[in-house]
Amino acid sequence: MEKITRIGVDLAKNLIVVHGVDSMERVAVRKAIPRQKFLEWFANLEPCLVAMEACSAAHYWGRKLRALGHEVRLIAPQFAAAYRKGGKHVKNDRLDAEAICEAASRPHMRFVALKTADQQNVLVLHRMRSGFVEERTALVNRLRGELFEFGVFLPQGIDAFRAHFIEALEDGTTELDGIARAALLAGWHHIHALDEQIAWCDSQIAARVKHDANAQRLMAIVGIGPLTASAAVATVGDARVFRNGRQFSAWLGSVPKQASSGGKTRLGHITKSV
Known part of the structure; x- marks a missing residue:
C-alpha cells in the first residue's frame, strides 16, 4: 500500500470515520474507528496531513494529532460541504470524510487556526458568562410577565426592574x-445568584487580561475593554491568519451580505451582530 499522504476525518462522539489518499490521490484507507482507538490508529501511521471540520472537539483532537507528528488542518463545515458528492441531498459519515479530504487538497482553501488549551479555557469563561446573562434576562422577563398577568406593570430595563420589583411584590392591593x-421571590433570589456568577466570570477574565500582552494591546483601542479583548484573543489566537483588517471584519461578520452578479453589486444586511 502506498504511503497515506492526506486523511479526511469525520468526527463523532463514538465512531470516527477516516478517508485517506496516497500521493496519486488514490483511496488508501476508508474505515470507521471507535473513539477509544482513534489516537492509537494514528500513532501507528507515518506523519501525514489530517483534515477535520472545525466542529465540536476538533481542536482537542487536533492538538493530540499534532503531538503525534501529523500536520493538522481544520476546515469550516460550509467549505467542506461544497465537495460532498450528492451535495445537500446526500449525506453520510463516509461522504463527509471524503469531502473533507478533498477540500483539504484545494490550494486556495481557507483553514481555521487550531486553538490552544489555554484559548479554550478562556472561552469556557465567556460561554458560561453569556449563558448566565441569557438566563438572567429570561428570568427577568418571566417575572415581569407574571406580574403583568396581575395588572402590575414594570418599566423596561433591568435597572428599572431591580428598582421596582420588591415594591410591586409587596403591594397588598394585587390579587x-x-x-x-x-415563587416570584425565589426567582428574585435566583437573579441575585446569577449576578454573582456573572461578576465572578468578569473578575476572572479581568485577571487574565492583565497578563496577556495581546489583550493589553487591544485594550489600548478606545471602546475595547477586558471582555472584548479577552474574547478576541481567545477566539482568534494568532491574528496573522488574516491578511488585513478587512478580512478580519469579514470573518467577524461586520460587513454586508453580498449577492452580486453580472456586474451589479447587491449588498444586504450585516451578517452578524458584533
Whole structure:
C-alpha cells in the first residue's frame, strides 16, 4: 500500500470515520474507528496531513494529532460541504470524510487556526458568562410577565426592574396570593445568584487580561475593554491568519451580505451582530 499522504476525518462522539489518499490521490484507507482507538490508529501511521471540520472537539483532537507528528488542518463545515458528492441531498459519515479530504487538497482553501488549551479555557469563561446573562434576562422577563398577568406593570430595563420589583411584590392591593409571591421571590433570589456568577466570570477574565500582552494591546483601542479583548484573543489566537483588517471584519461578520452578479453589486444586511 502506498504511503497515506492526506486523511479526511469525520468526527463523532463514538465512531470516527477516516478517508485517506496516497500521493496519486488514490483511496488508501476508508474505515470507521471507535473513539477509544482513534489516537492509537494514528500513532501507528507515518506523519501525514489530517483534515477535520472545525466542529465540536476538533481542536482537542487536533492538538493530540499534532503531538503525534501529523500536520493538522481544520476546515469550516460550509467549505467542506461544497465537495460532498450528492451535495445537500446526500449525506453520510463516509461522504463527509471524503469531502473533507478533498477540500483539504484545494490550494486556495481557507483553514481555521487550531486553538490552544489555554484559548479554550478562556472561552469556557465567556460561554458560561453569556449563558448566565441569557438566563438572567429570561428570568427577568418571566417575572415581569407574571406580574403583568396581575395588572402590575414594570418599566423596561433591568435597572428599572431591580428598582421596582420588591415594591410591586409587596403591594397588598394585587390579587397575588402567598404561594405566588413566594415563587416570584425565589426567582428574585435566583437573579441575585446569577449576578454573582456573572461578576465572578468578569473578575476572572479581568485577571487574565492583565497578563496577556495581546489583550493589553487591544485594550489600548478606545471602546475595547477586558471582555472584548479577552474574547478576541481567545477566539482568534494568532491574528496573522488574516491578511488585513478587512478580512478580519469579514470573518467577524461586520460587513454586508453580498449577492452580486453580472456586474451589479447587491449588498444586504450585516451578517452578524458584533
